[in-house]
Amino acid sequence: MTADVDVLIVGAGLSGVGAARHLQDSLPDASFAILEAREAIGGTWDLFRYPGVRSDSDMQTLGYRFRPWTDEKSIADGHKILEYVRDTAAETGIDRHIRFGHRVVRAEWSSAESRWTVTAEHGTQSVTLTSRFLYTCTGYYRYDEGYTPDFAGTERFRGQIVHPQHWPADLDYSGKKVVVIGSGATAVTLVPSMADDAAHVTMLQRSPTYIASLPAKDPIANTLRRALGNRIAYPISRWKNIAVSVGVYQASQRLPRLVKAILRRSQQRRLPTGYDIDTHLTPRYNPWDQRLCLVPNGDLFRAIRHGKASIATDRIATFTEAGLALESGAELEADIVVTATGLNLLVCGGIELSVDGAPVSFPNTLAYKGMMLSDVPNFVFTIGYTNASWTLKADLVAEYFCRLYARMAERGQSVFVAVNDDPALETRPLLDFEAGYVQRGVAQFPRAGSRAPWQLGMSYFHDLVSLRHGRLDDAAMRFSA
Secondary structure, X not given: OOOOEEEEEEOOOHHHHHHXXXXXXXXXXOOEEEEEOOOOOOOHHHHOOXXXXXXXXXHHHHOOOOOOOOOOEOXXXXXXXXXHHHHHHHHOOHHHHEEEOXXXXXXXXXXXXXXXXXXXXXXXXXXXEEEEEEEEOOOOEEEEEEOOOOOOOHHHXXXXXXXXXXXXXXXXXXXXXXXXXXXXXXXXXXXXXXXXXXXXXXXXXXXXXXXXXXXXXXXXXXXXXXXXXXXXXXXXXXXXXXXXXXXXXXXXXXXXHHHHHHHHHHHHHHOOOOOOHXXXXXXOOOOOOOOOEEEEOOHHHHHHXXXXXXXXXXXXXXXXXXXXXXXXXXXXXXXXXEEOOOEEEOHHHHOEEEEOOEEOOHHHOEEEOOOEEEOOOOEEEOOOOOOOOHHHHHHHHHHHXXXXXXXXXXXXXXXXXXXXXXXXXXXXXXXXXXXXXXXXXXXXXXXXEOOOOOOOOOOHHHHHHHHHHOOOOOOOEEEEO
């Protein structure tokens, strides 16, 4: 049986387009196709349309290793990132390999044929393709719905309730009182973006998040680009920012009191004198136990200083006709409530996997090097870092897969599968991160192991060595013709 393609990629977002480009560059003889459930390239950056949507990492590291980011803004607006992904897909013809409106629902591996048979829904039709390798770049959250807690009294509220994942194109918040529920990256983006037009914007949080101000434009990167040109300056800026992000993370883990003090001093300089930082901006956990939020040029702090925005740290008792009653007894008036309350996780885009007719239960599998599943042949998935830019890991996964593919082709092999033969191996959650959206959904994911190669590494430098340059043969990996 001949496969339709050698490699079938699922998802045409940042990871999927990047994976396709790596395939083109490293394996020009390998055929591939991309199945995308939506009608457009871009994934996350095409989905989210709320005001001010932007990167929460610098674009020197969120951008691809192989394609320089050339815009002056390092903390970039969403439409610029979308343009970057689409241009990447167009410049080498990757976009011609994408089949839009194809939502993959099932993938079945046959050992007898050494093939995946993949079923996708395309409108009212069912479409079937076969491939030698299946490579999922679907991210890890649901695109069709975000997470909203079950708030009491929402039926009484006379205003409008909006989730950022489903932002109405015609929403008019000019001159209105807005309450944004949440304290993560989406909330700290929305509040200053809406503050100039709204009457007032309140960020209502149960507990604080660490928030750091970062210049929207990287002066070093822009100076290097003007002096040296994009091709030379980009890798220098990229490595500079990788080193800085790793350094901040390591300092947060080893010297949390110092990092807390630095963040606090930065906030004090940007906020009104006497602002209650302890209540509104000092979490109970240490920096980087959850993701650190970035605000470009301190825009959130500036909106607070000018009286256009405020933070309320409290719990919701109930919605009322005119807004929100809080457990402290305070009330917040609102015309619009934005529930920036997080995401719902989804493993591999909700695809049902089976191997030789046996369904694959993700929680009963182990993640090999954070990118393959135990006992599932010729399958790769992409999960980025929680403590650094997603694309840093996505690039390494793609490079590793290309190395693996080339090695198998040289030796006449067609199948790889990771197998755990160590009965003493202890397992743990794949994502060791305290964020609420992770804790709600991590049980549905594969498990990690207590030692290599079954750990999901969160160290870029470690992965750089092991995935870009490390051995492809180890005790857990099996190859066959």
